[in-house]
Amino acid sequence: MFPTNQSFGNSVVLAAAARLPQPLFPPTIPGYVQPWLGQESSTSDHPRGVPAFVWGPAARERRHRAGYRNHTPIGAPWLYLLALEANSAIPVPPVRKALLPPEPKPNRLLYFPHHGLQGELAARRTAIALGSQAPETTIALTHEQAASEATRRAYEDVGARVVDLGPARQEVGSVAPFFLQRILQLIRVHRSVRTDVVGTYALFAHSAGAIVEAHVPRERLDALVERELGPSCVMPAQELRAIFDWSTHV
Structure with missing residues (x-):
């Protein structure tokens, strides 16, 4: 299996969507699964003949232009996760209480800041710009960002609450919430979501029905969800099992 197939809990979600009996221990996927928005091709060794399972039409078009087939x-x-949520079927690892995201007070804003290459300098500017909203804001940082004491302190000093989204890569059998599950848990307990760029987090939140503060019209988010996340491409369980050669695991 490509190592990135385990990233963000993608293989766990797909195994659950395919209705495998042990989704927390997913079988090998015979190909490369797009792990994140804009990562439809592997950044490491990815032979062009290896099957790739991408999210939506936009990723397929970008691969085609790059010479991939x-x-x-x-x-x-993420879309399969939302369907699992609707059916109360999300596979839940034996989570340690300390690893659960903190329950926020009501009416808090969930903010996914974009620091670019400026790191803690951008964090300080963003924190100051929050102004009086800071004490009512939850800042969601990647595991790498949260590991920077200066970055965390920039937000904590203005009264914001910082949460660590946890590592993107998760070993099979881990007792931590997988990355996508953690994002969904946070979205569900906040009043709205803010992003600095119209990227993965904005599209995830919008497709989950959350109020998104992303400075773009709702219609634009609808179009991006269709092209990038690919709701029209979602497959039923039987087709997923067939395309991944998982039929023998049922």
């Missing part, structure tokens, strides 16, 4: 849009794992 043998790609199948299957919809983003």
Whole structure:
């Protein structure tokens, strides 16, 4: 299995969507699954003949222009997670209480800041710009950002609450919430979501029905969800099992 197939809990979600009996221990996927928005091709060794399972039409078109073939849009794992949530079927690892995201006070804003290459300098500017909203804001940082004491302190000094989204890569059998599950948990307990760029977090929140503060019209978010996340490409369980050669695991 490509190592990135385990990133963000993607393989766990897909195994659950395929209705495998042990989704927390997903079988090998015979190909490369797009792990994140804009990562439809592997950044490491990815032979062009290897099957790729991308999210939506936009990823397929970008791969085609880059000279890649043998790609199948299957919809983003996030969309399968939302379907699992609707059916109370999300596979839940034996989570340690200390690893659960903190329960925020009501009416808080969930903010996914974009620091670019400026790191703590951008964090300080963003924190100051929050102004009086800071004490009512939850700042969601990647595991790498949260590991920077200066970055965390920039937000904590203005009264914001900082949460660590946890590592993107998760070993099979981990007792931590997988990355996508953690994002969904946070979205569900906040009044709205703010992003600095119209990227993965904005599209995830919008497709989950959350109020998104992203400075773009709702219609634009609708179009991006369709093209990038690929809801029209989502497959039923039987087709997922067939395309991944998982039929023998049922």
